[in-house]
Amino acid sequence: MNRRAPFILVVNPGSTSTKVAIxxxxxxxxxxxxEHPREELAQFEGIIEQKDYRRKLAExxxxxxxxxxxxxxxxxxxxxxxxxxxxxxxxxxxxxxxxIESGKTQEQHSANLGAVIAYEIASKIGxxxxxxxxxxxxxxxxxxxxxxIPGIKRRSLTHALNVKACARRYARxxxxxxxxxxxxxxxxxxxxxxxxxKNGRIVDVSDARQDGPxxxxxxxxxxxxxxxxxxxxxxxxxxxxxxFWFGKGGGVALTGTDNVRELLAKRSSGDKxxxxxxxxxxxxxxxxxxxxxxxxxxxxDASILTGDLAQSNELTEAIKRYVExxxxxxxxxxxxxxxxxxxxxxxxxxxxxxxxxx
Numbered sequence: 001m002n003r004r005a006p007f008i009l010v011v012n013p014g015s016t017s018t019k020v021a022i023x024x025x026x027x028x029x030x031x032x033x034x035e036h037p038r039e040e041l042a043q044f045e046g047i048i049e050q051k052d053y054r055r056k057l058a059e060x061x062x063x064x065x066x067x068x069x070x071x072x073x074x075x076x077x078x079x080x081x082x083x084x085x086x087x088x089x090x091x092x093x094x095x096x097x098x099x100i101e102s103g104k105t106q107e108q109h110s111a112n113l114g115a116v117i118a119y120e121i122a123s124k125i126g127x128x129x130x131x132x133x134x135x136x137x138x139x140x141x142x143x144x145x146x147x148x149i150p151g152i153k154r155r156s157l158t159h160a161l162n163v164k165a166c167a168r169r170y171a172r173x174x175x176x177x178x179x180x181x182x183x184x185x186x187x188x189x190x191x192x193x194x195x196x197x198k199n200g201r202i203v204d205v206s207d208a209r210q211d212g213p214x215x216x217x218x219x220x221x222x223x224x225x226x227x228x229x230x231x232x233x234x235x236x237x238x239x240x241x242x243x244f245w246f247g248k249g250g251g252v253a254l255t256g257t258d259n260v261r262e263l264l265a266k267r268s269s270g271d272k273x274x275x276x277x278x279x280x281x282x283x284x285x286x287x288x289x290x291x292x293x294x295x296x297x298x299x300x301d302a303s304i305l306t307g308d309l310a311q312s313n314e315l316t317e318a319i320k321r322y323v324e325x326x327x328x329x330x331x332x333x334x335x336x337x338x339x340x341x342x343x344x345x346x347x348x349x350x351x352x353x354x355x356x357x358x
Contacts, residue, residue: 007023007071007072007074008074010023010345013054013113016035017035020033020062021342028338036050047113077129079131080105080114080134081136082135082136085136088355115131116174118130158202159195160185169332191246194212210329212224216252267287278315302306302327305330306333308334310332
């Protein structure tokens with residue numbers, strides 16, 4: 001076990017930005033959000049082609065902050081939708097990088113760049129590179145994945161990093177071991193996931209991109225026969241349909257915007273469509289919390305609301321009124337991805353958790 005706190009470089013690529021931070025142990029020293037103008041990203045054919053562009057910007061930012069990369073003990077990147085994996089801290093390997101670069105992932109996603117950038121920087125300075133609780137964290141049972149159509153299974157793609165960080169935080173604040181708890185975590189953002197966390201594992205997920213609640217950018221659950229007719233009559237390609245389902249569905253399709261603050265203001269001024277959408281969103285999230293509580297046979301220690309939309313008291317209070325009879329409702333507004341990435345590196349450094357092999 002290492003006694004001194006490690007210096008950790010954290011890299012978290014998003015769709016149009018890359019967050020970079022330096023931590024000493026689990027304490028942030030400095031951070032920077034690098035914005036990527038869409039016209040600059042447009043020069044790249046795909047997401048993976050952006051890796052050198054983003055890595056160089058990240059290295060330049062660290063240099064301008066007056067910090068030497070060579071002083072870093074660990075580099076941690078965001079983990080994307082790789083192959084299905086258990087949650088945990090994974091050593092980024094050459095095989096992981098090759099899978100990402102060759103498209104052997106469940107989706108093309110900016111978060112996949114986290115592992116590649118971390119690996120390339122870590123290789124230069126002789127440090128280990130890790131990812132923590134990637135988007136493709138899959139701890140669902142075969143029963144939870146089964147559907148009534150052979151060959152189609154429910155997938156586990158979720159906000160695993162923030163979900164597990166919130167579950168750990170609740171347990172820490174409550175003075176309990178998170179591995180002993182049953183917690184439901186709803187991550188509320190442009191996409192929404194509601195997660196059943198049992199003894200530290202995400203055993204079921206309700207995802208707005210699949211069969212979950214309606215969300216600002218995602219359609220959520222849609223009746224099968226009506227969906228079949230829609231597909232038949234839409235003349236959309238498969239790629240266009242997927243983009244409509246997640247990206248241009250939900251609030252975007254119904255109200256013309258994914259800006260929930262704008263919709264809340266419109267609802268207050270009497271806009272009926274805005275009111276209907278907001279009411280459907282809070283109703284849907286609450287319904288999924290209720291449904292997932294049955295997995296625990298009602299023995300739920302807490303329900304947590306997190307993500308950007310959890311900063312809205314109107315939304316969280318509306319959901320809380322539905323579900324507070326099940327368990328205490330805890331609000332952790334925003335997301336804690338950078339801290340969670342650093343904490344994963346610290347746990348491995350201190351010997352509290354073993355790194356996993358991809």
